[in-house]
Amino acid sequence: MTTTAPGTGRSPTRERPAPARRRKPLTLRRRESRAGLALVAPTLLVTIAVIGIPIVWTVVLAFQRVRLATLRKTGLFGEFTLDNVDRVLNTPGFADTLWTTLVYSVGSTVGSIALGLVAALVVRRPFRGRTLVRASMLLPYVAPVVAVTFVWQVMLDPQLGIVNDWGRRFLGWDAPVPFLSQESTALATVIAFEAWRYFPFAFLFLLARLQAVPGELEEAALVDGATPTQRFRHILLPQLLPVIALLGVLRFIMTFNKFDDVYLLTGGAAGTEVVSVRVYEFLTARTDIGAAAAQAVVLAVVLVVFVLIYLRFFGGRRVG
């Protein structure tokens, strides 16, 4: 779809030779470079000021003793200490939180991509009402997180939720199941919610890729007598694998960093405390900024390690 014309991405004036008659005026090449920098400067400025500097600063804070009360007195380069990191690593529950985050991220990533793949396969060919079906499937993704978490909470509510009512009426449950507040079901429910909310993301990308698979490939397989499942296994799946690998990284990173969903669904109770919720607790409930920063840095480091491992194992495939 995006076949670019040859020469795209170059400046319209690039090929012309630079004027060499006078000494002073800038060459076109340099003028282009200046224009480029000038145009991109606001973007860079905002990104660096609101994201770049804060990231660096978090690392600095992680090694300082800072509390909300002493905030006004602390300089950027106060005394450095390893206390925070020490406290974070030795506070009970740290390993549990990390493990929960990992299970939550992997489960949600796999779930959302699997659902997205099935969804993309079924709406691939045109049928009546396809546009509407496609748009409806995107709803969980575009709707505000606060609203959808509340609907899930109410649906799963032991007293007035429809799931427990129907479960007891039609499925013969003896007692209502408190899905979000008991250890045995809470994490699984949160993962199910994530898969539901984020499968549209995978769906969009996989559908776009499916529609770009050349028709001749499948026709050739058809002529050779390949059945539908064989065609999926040997024609479509290889075409989709690079996108699936990319989605795997993206979804993993995004879920690993996620705060809203868990915080709003369970508040981190019943064995669903992920690292970002813990950082928030340090920051607000204990007003311990240093420990919160240390916790956040640990989170980022762990994430980078996981992504590197992932790229090492799957990175090679993406080249093809």
Add this chain to the structure above:
Amino acid sequence: MDRDRVETVSLRWLRRLVIAVFLLVTVFPFYYMLVLSLRPIERLLLDPGSLVVGLGELTVSTYTEVLKAADDGGQGFLTFMRNSGLVAVTATILTLVVAIPGAYAVSRLRFFGRRQVDFLFLAVYLFPSIVIAIPLFVVFTRAGLRGSLFGLVLVYISQTLPVSVYMLKNYFETIPVSLEESAAIDGAGRLGIIRRVSLPLAAPSIMAVALYDFMIAWNEFLFALLFLVDKPDRWTVSLGLAQLADGVEVPKTVLMAGSVVLTLPIVILFFAGERLLTEGLTSGAEKG
């Protein structure tokens, strides 16, 4: 029947079934939200399994309670909607003002560090927003920006900027350079070219990006929670709703009415611009 025939027929039925299930699963929670918001709480407690609003049951008192100003005993959601709207529109406009020249430069001009820009944007995603939140919390507290809507706008711009630049860049790259060259020959300067040639051609893409930015800003929760929580008159709808849920004994039906108020603008916008958005987000993804 041979294997091919069996598979083809059974998959055809399976496919219809799966589409129906997906449709049900994605739409049902929203339908449920709407139904609950229209039923009185007493009726809900009596019959939690009902999926229709019974005759004579219908009530809009939940909505009046949610929307009425706090002084009149309501929850003041009209104010929250104004705040959210203000923040989202401002953030959207400012993001576009910053992102359009940036995307143009990245797609068309050669300058020092052009390649690093892509990398920078990727790096942004690797860091949790909670990491960025801590220093911003500190800086905003010091600068007196915490509790102001402007601080929030600034954060939202930075959050939507990478994806906006990426989407616009992809689109600018599909515009033939020859069009710009002819404008250059006609004597247009760089800014003239952007304004008269590139912008009009990229209008659909810009609309898609605007839609995306608006949605992100309207839906955002974490930063609103961190920065505005002690200023109830500046709450956004998302934050107001979350605080409402924490409050004492607010009926679930009222909560659902609030959820509808929060969701409806986004759903309307989304269905109006669905095609633009899906194509804009994934353009370039086909290349794999």
